[in-house]
Amino acid sequence: MADELVRVENICRDFGQGGKVVHAVRDVSFTAGRGELVAVRGRSGAGKTTLLNIIGGLDRPTSGKVFIGGQEVTSAAEQQLVTLRRDVVGFVFQSFGLVPILSAAENVGVPLRLAKVPPAEREQRVAVLLELVGVGAHANQRPYELSGGQQQRVAVARALANDPQLLIADEPTGQLDSETGRQIMDLL
Template sequence: MNFFQPGSRDASAPTFNGSLIVQVEGVSRDYGSGGRVVHAVRDVSFTAGKGELVAIRGRSGAGKTTLLNLIGGLDRPTSGTVHVAGHDVTAAGEQELLLLRRGTIGFVFQSFGLIPILSAAENVGVPLRLAKVPPAEREERVAMLLEMVGLGAHAAQRPYELSGGQQQRVAVARALANDPQLLIADEPTGQLDSETGRSIMDLLRALVRARGMTALVATHDASLIDMADRVLMLRDGALASPDPALA
């Protein structure tokens, strides 16, 4: 699924036209207290525009997952602000965060996170059930999403009957169920072989272009970096700019 050529890779501010979907300003996240404070994220600022795939690169422990959790409202920063599609994530209450995670933000995780007793179609339909989408509309949308990720013929299969790459495609389809403006993918290829991992990144890039959404993809796989429009490098929780690997 190789519909689009990768864009220029530049760690500076984006030059994309259109609205900014992600605005991160001076975000830090500390854990612990006294002499045992761990600075997981340190004063990170960046923006991401509509229709842009941004790779967040760094070694294990660099702060990638923590940063994505802060942007997705799964954690709160010690300082700084996060805005997603005009919503102040850092100031949002639990109910607003729940609505954001159900409608504005989609998540894809390394471990797939599928419900083993449900079929592929039923897994994709979970967010639509939570949103109380009528059954006929839900079934139509699920079928369309599975076709979109190349799994239309596997709708009735359960996760254990699918390969790792197929399971991750189901997870991508589920993340897209409520048509999010931002897709957050945390090491989505971490459990896949290199060829399958590249096909998943290819799929994400094509979906970003076709649907005009924004994607933040954390990865430490250097072979996948060239598929992003822009690369942000994290070192010890801080943003390194410019990324020397791209010089």
Template sequence: MSRQNMVVTGAAGVGGAPSAHPDEVVRVSGVSRTFGRGEHAVYAVRDVSFTANRGELVAIRGRSGAGKTTLLNLIGGLDRPDSGQVVVAGHEVTSAGEAELLRLRRGTVGFVFQTFGLVPILSAAENVGVPLRLAQVPAAEREERVAVLLELVGLGGHAAQRPYELSGGQQQRVAVARALANEPDLLIADEPTGQLDSETGRSIMDLLRAVVHARGMTALVATHDPALIDLADRVLVLRDGRLVDG
């Protein structure tokens, strides 16, 4: 599939229907994902549909095993649904080829994971710069952008430190800066506060909210922490793979 075919053009949305909102970034339509077959089948996501707009932080809430991670993986192109359709920033994700998905993950979608995922031997600045190197951003521009991002997340004075020299909250801030490096339209955060204490976790959620609103991005944040839910603009509730609220 060519990049032109991957992009939903004009005013049409999924299936040719008009987009419900001019700032719509995410459209999930009737998405389902099952693992296994027959009596051993696990229905991770069942017929989920929703949209998310630019400048909106959407929390996806549910118990462990509710389907949050699977849903985020489907939206971010890390997995494929059995049925339904996902469109992100005009890109039809569901049937995209591997090359198109790679471009999507490098430029359109940024990821923040619970486990930080930093490269231990690289400094904070070098970790943030990894996506820019992959995108072949010139060195001078890369260094300038990395410095701005580290300042944005409150770590301007920690550029030379390696992950083991940083606290958990600082490591997650580096991960957030790295996810923002290529200025994505969508930020996907899967339990980003799961390994942090409540106060640090709230500071990370505050940071995500501030970045989303300041930069006009969209963020989908999976969490089961009720203390963080009130920081979201909207809350989607998953139960046994189904969207039951939102």
């Protein structure tokens, strides 16, 4: 595939040892192209989050390989993974993962700060993203002052901040009502 972005080859992830081994992910392989939406389905505890964490470089497989943009990430050094997560991959976590003491705008700005984007450009991008996800009026509010849907929108804006090539969203609508969930999926 000429525009292949992700290639997963025979990924397995085990936890534990001896007779207490849990096979969280077993022999998963697939490819995904740029601009393609891929959904991972399965029952609770089937290993979906583990697989997404491996693809995004947050966890390492027991065996198998993951390539993002042609670069193998499963054997990459930690600094390479930091660069990958900062510059290539955006994450929308199941539990939002917002920093409670930061405002919505500050949460969205974190990836831009890490990428050393100049303050004026960072503030402008944050404002655009918050408007894009429909929470521009809540820029100065802390996560605990926002509804679940608003928090998820802030999490989506943060994931999009550095214009990632790959967006990994782990149950991005799992904690939302159906209408807000539809809006989030439309946004993604």
